[in-house]
Amino acid sequence: MKNHARFYRDQKTCESGTVKVIGFRCTKDSISWAVVEGAQYIDAIVIERRVAAAPRDTREKQLAWVAKEVREILARFTPDGAAILAAGGARGGLTDSLVQRIEVDGVVRSVLGACSIPAKSVKKQSICTEFGVKRSEIDSFLADISCISATPKSHQEPVILAVSQVRG
Numbered sequence: 001m002k003n004h005a006r007f008y009r010d011q012k013t014c015e016s017g018t019v020k021v022i023g024f025r026c027t028k029d030s031i032s033w034a035v036v037e038g039a040q041y042i043d044a045i046v047i048e049r050r051v052a053a054a055p056r057d058t059r060e061k062q063l064a065w066v067a068k069e070v071r072e073i074l075a076r077f078t079p080d081g082a083a084i085l086a087a088g089g090a091r092g093g094l095t096d097s098l099v100q101r102i103e104v105d106g107v108v109r110s111v112l113g114a115c116s117i118p119a120k121s122v123k124k125q126s127i128c129t130e131f132g133v134k135r136s137e138i139d140s141f142l143a144d145i146s147c148i149s150a151t152p153k154s155h156q157e158p159v160i161l162a163v164s165q166v167r168g
Helices: 011-016 059-077 096-114 124-131 135-143 153-164
Strands: 019-026 030-038 045-053 081-085 119-122
Touching (some): 019 059
Parallel strands (some): 019 081
Antiparallel strands (some): 030 045
């Protein structure tokens, strides 16, 4: 496994080796997030995870809600860094749904930047690289990380993203 340089906001965090990272997976009308903390992949724990759906309203009000929600999450957990699942290309081009997801990603990244939280955009196909393992080994590797294997499959993406930014 590679030992990646990760997020260290202050000297205390660097000395202890423990980091708190938030992972985001956005859709056109929701954000899934998970906050994990640990010094290494294997000992990382999920502090909290949620799926939050935007209210049914105008697009502008939905995006304002995303910004407010992310600011509140960041204020509550004060993460050292963040990882966001990058929007993949659509086979049929830029669909309305993909454009709306990219808007939500942009709002999340904007709030992270305004709060001085370093963020990494991670493509789904790059998860192996983030953990420093081969594609053929990723499923068994992730299964050995208890905070990932204990999370229901339908909610694992933000946890995997956050854990990928904890040192190996």
